[in-house]
Amino acid sequence: MGDTLWLEIKDGDETSGDEQDNSLMLRLQENLDALAEALGVPKLSQFFDYSLIAAEFDEAGGLPDEAWFDAKDGLLAVDRLYTHLIAHFDDLGLRADQSQAHWPDGLLEELSYCRARLAEAVERGARFRLLIVS
Numbered sequence: 001m002g003d004t005l006w007l008e009i010k011d012g013d014e015t016s017g018d019e020q021d022n023s024l025m026l027r028l029q030e031n032l033d034a035l036a037e038a039l040g041v042p043k044l045s046q047f048f049d050y051s052l053i054a055a056e057f058d059e060a061g062g063l064p065d066e067a068w069f070d071a072k073d074g075l076l077a078v079d080r081l082y083t084h085l086i087a088h089f090d091d092l093g094l095r096a097d098q099s100q101a102h103w104p105d106g107l108l109e110e111l112s113y114c115r116a117r118l119a120e121a122v123e124r125g126a127r128f129r130l131l132i133v134s
């Protein structure tokens with residue numbers, strides 16, 4: 001299995017996340033970032049946290065700093081991407097072959113999940129990250 005993204009929410013000292021697999025968002029990062037740029041919203045890759053992967057390769061055994069972001073910024077990006085892709089999925093520039101025929105629906109499900117979680121985080125004034133996990 002390859003890398004995936006987990007959406008984690010940090011509310012005060014409490015961190016929550018249900019390990020939802022958002023691997024299509026990671027696989028299609030370049031496409032999503034290009035579309036985000038065209039739409040004038042933050043790129044999803046700006047919210048990536050590589051701390052777990054960095055910790056795997058840290059020979060000194062120290063834990064790298066975690067990266068947390070304002071949930072409002074994440075919601076703005078995810079909501080705009082999701083809303084745009086519902087109406088204009090071809091703008092993503094995805095050239096899926098038969099083995100990837102499920103990717104459009106899967107990506108929209110991942111974005112919808114993140115959109116709902118980020119909306120909850122915004123209501124609580126929480127922070128978030130898209131944690132890359134291998």
